Amino acid sequence: MSGARRARLSARFPGERLVIPAGAAAVRSNDCDHRFRPHSAYAWLTGLTGEEQAGHVLVLEPSGPAGHEAVLHVHPHPPRREDGAGAFYRDRRHGEFWVGHRAGPAETEELTGIRCVPLDTCGTGGPGRDASHDPELATALAELRLVKDAWEVEQLQQAVDHTTAGFEDVVRDLPAALAHPRGERRIEGVFALRARAEGNGTGYETIAASGAHACVLHWTRNDGRLDPRELLLLDAGVETDSLYTADVTRTLPLSGRFSPVQRRVHELVLAAQEAGIAAVKPGAAFRDFHHAAMRVIADGLADWGVLPHARGDLHRRYTLCGSGHMLGLDVHDCARARATAYTDGVLEEGMVLTVEPGLYFQPDDTTLPAELRGIGVRIEDDLVVTADGARLLSGALPRTADAIEEWMGGR
Numbered sequence: 001m002s003g004a005r006r007a008r009l010s011a012r013f014p015g016e017r018l019v020i021p022a023g024a025a026a027v028r029s030n031d032c033d034h035r036f037r038p039h040s041a042y043a044w045l046t047g048l049t050g051e052e053q054a055g056h057v058l059v060l061e062p063s064g065p066a067g068h069e070a071v072l073h074v075h076p077h078p079p080r081r082e083d084g085a086g087a088f089y090r091d092r093r094h095g096e097f098w099v100g101h102r103a104g105p106a107e108t109e110e111l112t113g114i115r116c117v118p119l120d121t122c123g124t125g126g127p128g129r130d131a132s133h134d135p136e137l138a139t140a141l142a143e144l145r146l147v148k149d150a151w152e153v154e155q156l157q158q159a160v161d162h163t164t165a166g167f168e169d170v171v172r173d174l175p176a177a178l179a180h181p182r183g184e185r186r187i188e189g190v191f192a193l194r195a196r197a198e199g200n201g202t203g204y205e206t207i208a209a210s211g212a213h214a215c216v217l218h219w220t221r222n223d224g225r226l227d228p229r230e231l232l233l234l235d236a237g238v239e240t241d242s243l244y245t246a247d248v249t250r251t252l253p254l255s256g257r258f259s260p261v262q263r264r265v266h267e268l269v270l271a272a273q274e275a276g277i278a279a280v281k282p283g284a285a286f287r288d289f290h291h292a293a294m295r296v297i298a299d300g301l302a303d304w305g306v307l308p309h310a311r312g313d314l315h316r317r318y319t320l321c322g323s324g325h326m327l328g329l330d331v332h333d334c335a336r337a338r339a340t341a342y343t344d345g346v347l348e349e350g351m352v353l354t355v356e357p358g359l360y361f362q363p364d365d366t367t368l369p370a371e372l373r374g375i376g377v378r379i380e381d382d383l384v385v386t387a388d389g390a391r392l393l394s395g396a397l398p399r400t401a402d403a404i405e406e407w408m409g410g411r
Contacts, residue, residue: 001151002047003113005144006060006070009045012140014066017128020045020141022053025093033093037200040243040329041131041141046072046112049200049243052102054093057122058114070114073122077104135336142336145328147350152244152328153384156352159199159246160382160393162238166194167250167397170234171411174226178254183226184208187234195238203245204331207235210254212363214376217320228255231262233376237331247331247354248394249380256408261371263401265359269377270399272296272357276323280383280390282349286342290323293357306368318361324354327382347385352393356380 009018022038036054043049046058055075060068075094078087089097096102105116129137148156170177173190177183187208195202205220213219214233226232232254237246251269253262276293297319298310307314326333326342333352334342347353358378361368379399383390398407 001149002045003070006045006068008144009140010060010068011066012144013060013129013137015062017062017126018060018068018137019122019128019130019132020058020060021130021132022048022056022058025054031092035201037243039131040145040333041138043243044141044145044329045070046114048108048112049241052099055119057119059122059128072105072108072112072114072116073119074105074108074116075102076118076120077102077107138336139338142334143338143341146326146334146337146341147348148328148352148384149350153350153352155240155242155244156246156327156382156384157393159203159238159240159244160248161396162194162198162240163236163246163248164394164396165198166191166236166238167234167248168411169194171252171408174254174408178226178228181225182223184210184213184222184224187226187232188222191234191236195236199238199240200243201239203237203239203247207233207249209233209235209376212374212376214251214378215360215362215374216376217360226254229259230254231375231377233378235378235380243329245327245329245331246382246394247327247356247380248382248397249356249358249378250397250399250404251377251379252404252408257405258401262375262377265361265372265375265377266379266401268297268300269357269359269379270401271300272323273355273379273381273399276355276357277381277383277390277392280347280353280355280385282347282385282387284347286345286347289355293323293355294319297357297359306372317365317367318359319357320360321358323357324380327352327354349385349387351385352382353385354380354382 022042025033025036028034036051038053057073059071063069080088087095109116131137177186180186188206208222209219211230233251235249239245272293275296276289279289279292298315301307302310360376361372363374382393398404
């Protein structure tokens with residue numbers, strides 16, 4: 001699988017040396033590093049996803065008239081000296097005394113089928129395109145990942161299934177979270193337990209936003225208290241060990257029952273999402289689903305009297321952003337792709353994306369009726385484009401207000 005991917009990249013850059021680093025460990029504080037995750041392009045081209053890949057580099061060396069030979073530059077296996085000296089004992093980042101067994105060149109070559117050499121030889125092959133600095137190479141790597149194969153869709157379905165279980169964990173824990181002074185953070189922790197137990201962790205920082213915090217698009221501080229009179233916007237995704245991530249959002253009534261005004265907002269966002277999902281099909285413009293969702297939002301806000309009419313972009317005050325994005329190894333996948341291939345392009349069978357309209361009524365926005373202020377609702381699902389439409393990967397989680405209340409009551 002990885003070999004076929006490398007061949008596709010090779011065909012884009014005949015005769016050129018291509019350098020794709022896994023990335024380096026980043027310092028969190030003093031002598032403590034952040035947990036390492038390889039760059040998505042490196043993982044996609046090698047199949048290697050573990051923390052031990054920090055510092056490793058894949059190089060596609062020109063070979064023959066137009067092809068390339070893949071060479072992995074990896075840390076040498078540190079010898080274990082009887083006198084306690086050497087990297088095994090002394091190297092805090094790579095020594096096995098500190099970090100456990102790490103595969104060296106021979107073991108990695110056997111695992112991947114890629115020729116492996118010690119890392120210190122990486123600079124001996126001359127200049128080339130480096131994915132860390134070369135925009136054209138980074139763009140090609142993003143565009144090659146736009147259409148997922150069957151295995152990738154399977155990985156994404158697993159990520160979504162684990163995410164569904166994480167949402168269920170959160171709902172079961174709500175009584176304890178409601179009693180905690182930082183209930184948002186307890187919710188974050190409950191979901192993180194599922195993500196680490198079932199996969200590599202969360203695919204992005206969890207948004208556990210209660211009340212008016214839901215009006216902050218990327219609320220990841222998660223330090224607020226929960227109020228049973230308010231809503232919880234939970235945006236979270238499990239990343240599998242293969243590094244594919246889900247991205248799902250539900251907005252839940254913390255009492256277990258929507259108030260009339262909360263239900264009204266939720267139902268408008270759901271209607272917008274349904275319109276967006278219906279627009280996802282091969283051959284449709286990528287932006288079609290966003291426009292379909294926003295037409296419903298604008299009409300609804302005009303019907304409520306929040307807007308004087310549904311024409312133009314007046315609704316954007318309350319929606320803030322687009323209604324979806326590609327999904328895969330990155331939560332905002334393929335972001336380096338050209339607009340012509342992505343945001344201004346068309347959908348193809350095998351693309352995986354989110355549809356996530358929302359309404360965000362700021363608590364101090366005096367253009368709104370008082371009853372709407374401080375309410376934020378987003379509903380987000382993951383879909384794969386099929387031959388004749390789209391399949392909902394996250395359909396196991398309830399989406400309607402009635403189904404959510406029933407689901408919460410059962411837990």
